[in-house]
Amino acid sequence: DVKVTQSSRYLVKRTGEKVFLECVQDMDHENMFWYRQDPGLGLRLIYFSYDVKMKEKGDIPEGYSVSREKKERFSLILESASTNQTSMYLCASSFGYSNQPQHFGDGTRLSIL
Amino acid sequence: RKEVEQDPGPFNVPEGATVAFNCTYSNSASQSFFWYRQDCRKEPKLLMSVYSSGNEDGRFTAQLNRASQYISLLIRDSKLSDSATYLCVVTPFVRMDSSYKLIFGSGTRLLVRP
Numbered sequence: 001d002v003k004v005t006q007s008s009r010y011l012v013k014r015t016g017e018k019v020f021l022e023c024v025q026d027m028d029h030e031n032m033f034w035y036r037q038d039p040g041l042g043l044r045l046i047y048f049s050y051d052v053k054m055k056e057k058g059d060i061p062e063g064y065s066v067s068r069e070k071k072e073r074f075s076l077i078l079e080s081a082s083t084n085q086t087s088m089y090l091c092a093s094s095f096g097y098s099n100q101p102q103h104f105g106d107g108t109r110l111s112i113l
Numbered sequence: 114r115k116e117v118e119q120d121p122g123p124f125n126v127p128e129g130a131t132v133a134f135n136c137t138y139s140n141s142a143s144q145s146f147f148w149y150r151q152d153c154r155k156e157p158k159l160l161m162s163v164y165s166s167g168n169e170d171g172r173f174t175a176q177l178n179r180a181s182q183y184i185s186l187l188i189r190d191s192k193l194s195d196s197a198t199y200l201c202v203v204t205p206f207v208r209m210d211s212s213y214k215l216i217f218g219s220g221t222r223l224l225v226r227p
Contacts, residue, residue, distance in 0.1 A: 040219075041219075042217055042218070042219040042220065043157070043200075043217040045214060048214065058214070088154075090156055090157075099144055099145040099204060100145075101145075101147050101159045101162060101202075101215075102159075102215055103159065104156040104157050104158070105156060106155070106156055107155070107156045109154075
């Protein structure tokens, strides 16, 4: 079974802090993704990566950055957290080409106070 | 128009009922299609892929209609444990630099009552 592990299930941070969300997958997947999910807005893609050190902006990249130094790890960084970044963050990975489904981690529920 | 559209529901059905959801997509060149299930406050989980010929997995049947640009999910003999949100997912066929993205619908909520 594919295993996508996110570092924290729940996280509380303060406005202005730099926040790191970590994601690790164990299936040697090329593609990794970060989404946020908010009530009524569905899943929105923040960033994705199709190879080590490669990154592409998704639909809502503002206020976020990412890092992919190793194939199995994809980090999401909130440079200066704001209250409107309170959300459920979901990491996903997939194999190779676009016709493969994505597999999700358990999610991190982040609250910015 | 949204790229993927679903009726948000909720669909409220008794145990044992048969229920069907449809999902329409706007890009006629879309390549791959999936149904995901998401329980409250949990991550989406792949339920099944949708193939052109239609496919079945136990009580679940998925169909693709390319001419009308929709996919469907049929659940027979509904169980209480089927209560969840069902997400329709489409892979667009676009430029190489964005061909890895999936487009998620907002989901259809199903409530199965005793």
